[in-house]
Amino acid sequence: MMQERVLTGDRVTGKLHLGHYAGSLKNRVALQEQYESFVFLADVQALTTHFDRPEVIRDHARDIVLDYLAAGLKPEKTTIYVQSLIPEIAELTMYFSMFVTVNMLRHNPTVKAESKNSSLDELYYGFLGYPVSQAADIAFCKATLVPVGEDQLPHLELARKIVRRFNELYRPVLVEPKALVSETPRLIGTDGSAKMSKSLGNTITLDASAEEIVFKIRKAKTDPARIRKHDPGHPEICPIYAYHQAFISAEAPEIREGCERGTISCTACKERITAALEQLISPMRERRAYYTERQQLVNDIVMDGTQRTRSLARETMLEVREAMSLNLFG
Missing domain, CATH: 3.40.50.620 (HUPs)
Structure with a gap:
């Protein structure tokens, strides 16, 4: 066959x-x-x-x-x-x-x-x-x-x-x-209003530098209903939580619980996904550099x-x- x-x-x-x-x-x-x-x-x-x-x-x-x-x-x-x-x-x-x-x-x-x-x-x-x-x-x-x-x-x-x-x-x-x-x-794109799209400029490319990842995630929109650090969050409407689900799914339940209880801040949440994205993209940069030179x-x-x-x-x-x-x- x-x-x-x-x-x-x-x-x-x-x-x-x-x-x-x-x-x-x-x-x-x-x-x-x-x-x-x-x-x-x-x-x-x-x-x-x-x-x-x-x-x-x-x-x-x-x-x-x-x-x-x-x-x-x-x-x-x-x-x-x-x-x-x-x-x-x-x-x-x-x-x-x-x-x-x-x-x-x-x-x-x-x-x-x-x-x-x-x-x-x-x-x-x-x-x-x-x-x-x-x-x-x-x-x-x-x-x-x-x-x-x-x-x-x-x-x-x-x-x-x-x-x-x-x-x-x-x-x-x-x-x-x-x-x-x-x-x-x-x-959802980093602007929090639409899907990731090259034309909207709300993406993180696969060749992004460590500095670009930090900058993009730091500026990214989160739960608009969460005003103060310890306010209960709503992960289902937070773009950053979707990134957790996509890239570090094993940690997503813990992140969700902490967000809903208000025990993890948006800043801490962003720091975790930033580290995960750097771990994902870093080897891609190395392979890309190899082929770019050839x-x-x-x-x-x-x-x-x-x-x-x-x-x-x-x-x-x-x-x-x-x-x-x-x-x-x-």
Whole structure:
């Protein structure tokens, strides 16, 4: 039987941060020990919101690869590749788009939410068709497992429908992927008002210095209802408590009890999470420094991964064209 194949990726719009680590990257590092793993730089999909600023993609592609390697992804276990260098993905996207209706895309709740939250003044074709492209990302390499958060389940369900429809229309050559749902809570940014977001500047990046971590946590918002040191706190609305849950979960019950009783101050709480984050990020800095000094090695890792993925893509698309009777003129 074919080994389970896991696929994940990131839009190339900036350095990765603690929200990415808690939500997906930490999980990817663990999954690579169990499954055949593919991780890609979604540079084409980044254009859905950055088509007028493509230099952002160019500037941050290497940053994200360094984030991957620093976090613990191993090139011998995880294939890292660039989306735009696999033209078969674009070809499969076009084939899928022929039988996916506009209504199906418009009713996708994730697209609705993202279009409302984006700064785009109009709904562009590429943005609306993002789920079709995402389905091709998954299908071209016959990924069997896709790690997702609850908010991404509609995207994956649409991908499953698209693959199922293709197999019904032509021949069952593509694999219907399954979800690996992450239960990690989404981290609130250091401003306390929204999720961690590169565009909002409320993140702690994975290459943050010890001084940056101290500064960011010291300035971070806590429980707004807790005015004095010994006031009973409300951990469920405190962003810093969510960091405790995500990064030092074994201590979280103790922190929660102390907060609710007013026996641990917000300052002491911040000091504990600061120490924990430094312990987490310090080895990442060391690995990042190693790869930063070896730029050609980083290039080779990405290009070797891309070449391996391209070979796989060619095999899949031969099957797809055969199923669709598009193997014209032999």
